Amino acid sequence: MGFYSNFSEEDLIESYTNQVDHQGKADNEILEEILRRSSLEDFLNKIKTKNLYQNEKNRLIREINGHYVNKRSKQECLSLISSTLLSGESIRLLVNIKYDQIHQNVENLKVDSKTLMYSFVGTIVASIISSVIIFTILYQFSFLSVFHFSLLIPAYIINYWVIRLITGKTRVNLAVFIASFIATLLNCVYFIFLINYS
Structure with a gap:
């Protein structure tokens, strides 16, 4: 049994087409399987x-x-x-x-007034939620404090998902993208404030 013997017809067509497109011809093994069928x-x-x-x-x-x-x-x-x-x-x-x-x-x-309003609300809510989560992690696992600015990456991800949930739109929407970025900047401000006053 050859390599292609378990391929469905759809997979065989896909493999054959890829080989012809990329190599200019199909290899002998696939041709043998085609002729067998x-x-x-x-x-x-x-x-x-x-x-x-x-x-x-x-x-x-x-x-x-x-x-x-x-x-x-x-x-x-x-x-x-x-x-x-x-x-x-x-x-x-x-x-x-x-x-x-x-x-x-x-x-x-679409960026309309409703999207802008929800994005603004989402920015505030997301930055608070993500900051609470990150601060809780830092409090529970104090050894992570040396990586505190690296934690802006998960903060951005949390911000994006909260804003997406509130607006119902993804990051390809300009307002959602900017709101996620601003929320992460707010996280940065909160982190600096925490470091200076802790």
Whole structure:
């Protein structure tokens, strides 16, 4: 039994394609496995069919994106998209998934007054929570005090997750990114204050 004998057809296609793309040709062992299962021509036809379907899906995704940008509803988008390769159910599934993903990405990037307000509140709350956690760790494990400024890294991570929880947006949102950074600067101020007055 060869290396590729336990590969699924999908894995075999992926391996073959990678070898051809990176080395210019497939190695003998993979070719032997392909010929053991079927003919090379059948295998290449499967790759061609797979690529056709993937290209068609990519085309539809671009159309979905265009319809979203033009402020069409999901239902309008669904009624305007058609394909000769994909079934109606596949198109419906693709529209539902991709339309929602595009909407979430756009909403995630949006910086509005609500996001700014929640980011401000998140900055204060996060810096307090992370400082309490870090100070508690330093109190419990005093030997870590030599690394106190290195603890700004976990403080930043805690700040980010608290702000993300409060705003409902990720760090690709500019307000969330800045709020996490400011909260960490506040941690730094708290640390300096603690060091000077302890």
